[in-house]
Amino acid sequence: MKPKKNSTDFLHIGHKIQTWYSKNARDLPFRNTKDPYKIWICEIVFQQTRIAQGLGHYNRFIERFPDVKTLAEANENEVILHWKGLGYYSRAINIHKASKQIMTEFSGIFPSDYDDILTLKGVGKYTAAAVSSICFGERRAAVDGNFYRVLSRIFADDFDVSQTNAFSYFSELAFLIMPENAGDFNQAMMDLGSEICRPKNPDCGNCPVNDDCLAFALGKVSEFPVKTKKVKVENHSLKYYFVHRNNQFIIQQRGDDDIWKKLYEFLPEISSELVPFIKNAKTVNHKLTHRNLSIEIFDVEINSDLVWNEIISNKNLIVSDFEDSQKRSFPKPLENYIQNTLKD
Ligand code: SF4
Incomplete structure (x- = not known):
């Protein structure tokens, strides 16, 4: 009726x-x-x-x-x-x-x-x-x-x-x-x-x-209620490089488009000179409303002052540490990574 x-x-x-x-x-x-x-x-x-x-x-x-x-x-x-x-x-x-x-x-x-x-x-x-x-x-x-x-x-x-x-x-x-x-x-x-x-x-x-x-x-x-259209969920892969030296690490701020607008993130890519510094990688999965993300995070430990100084001379990048990171907003999986990696 x-x-x-x-x-x-x-x-x-x-x-x-x-x-x-x-x-x-x-x-x-x-x-x-x-x-x-x-x-x-x-x-x-x-x-x-x-x-x-x-x-x-x-x-x-x-x-x-x-x-x-x-x-x-x-x-x-x-x-x-x-x-x-x-x-x-x-x-x-x-x-x-x-x-x-x-x-x-x-x-x-x-x-x-x-x-x-x-x-x-x-x-x-x-x-x-x-x-x-x-x-x-x-x-x-x-x-x-x-x-x-x-x-x-x-x-x-x-x-x-x-x-x-x-x-x-x-x-x-x-x-x-x-x-x-x-x-x-x-x-x-x-x-x-x-x-x-x-x-x-x-x-x-x-x-x-x-x-x-x-x-x-x-x-x-x-x-009831009747709902026929299911939310289409897509699978996405991302890579991040956690570039660090001592207790500091490198971040940048995301732009205004796509997901995680204006949040801070690790580096989505690195130059080939930094590849030898990769120690290991870890994959974390994260679900968003319309996307299943598989995020591979590479641990890049820089053990050379020269290389580190060259990285941080890039004005677009930010040198952060645990205390500083707490005053910024990161996507949840990256925030968890920081907590697990740096918190005592
Ligand atoms: S309105 Fe909802 S809670 Fe109330 S009788 Fe109907 S189905 Fe049950």
Whole structure:
């Protein structure tokens, strides 16, 4: 059964979800504010990070960068460093760029409607809907994985969530049950999706809308949401050369393209004169969302002052040591390598 558009038959479902939320809302720091800056940062932080894992990072980030101006004036490397532990560093770079954009294009005042918020660097429909509804009362559905899951189950709707128009399809479905306060409703759906209507083992017995849920009535909860397109994962090989002498080693900063934007790395290649200094190699595997990486790291120990001095005369390279490396952000496998190799 597909609900007819504009039907008001389903509004009671949204009211039940909101009543449940008023008694069961998780006590999270960003729940006590309507500051769009903080809500925006929180939405970006928690897009790919679980609440329990990201909370400390969020608090530290807000402590250091309490407002748009402070963030816009900060050095990019420091912003990246404060993102350490959250991964997906392009989010930090985009947040920084967007804060500058707010200073120049919006006179330092966070934009107050969906369309303007959507113009900010790195902000998609979900984040724009969340910020505009929670902070400015705009009637928008912040459709994310929670919405796909809860709505497809309530309506036993087999619309494929991997389709490109899934966001607008589920937005329309969300409006069928959305009460007056879109901001509260969006947060209620977030909590219902993560606490009750979980991807695996949903707690249907304690669900406030189990009387209204078609998938539950049909005993087909596990069949929703429908997702046909699998994420295509590619295999990639990389080489790195850990060139070192005594307790120092050579690094460089990555550019703005491809993965690991602006992070620091070991040398991806060395000149043929350095090949005789290779002691051994180690392969580490690392999984990204769309790539399986196999990284071969060569240990290159330079035992000649002359050669070392020639390497470090290259102005594009940075001489680092353990202490210095802790103030920089590296891709996770390289950070692990440094920890394992240099930490006492
Ligand atoms: S009854 Fe179960 S499947 Fe249906 S919305 Fe509630 S938790 Fe989800």
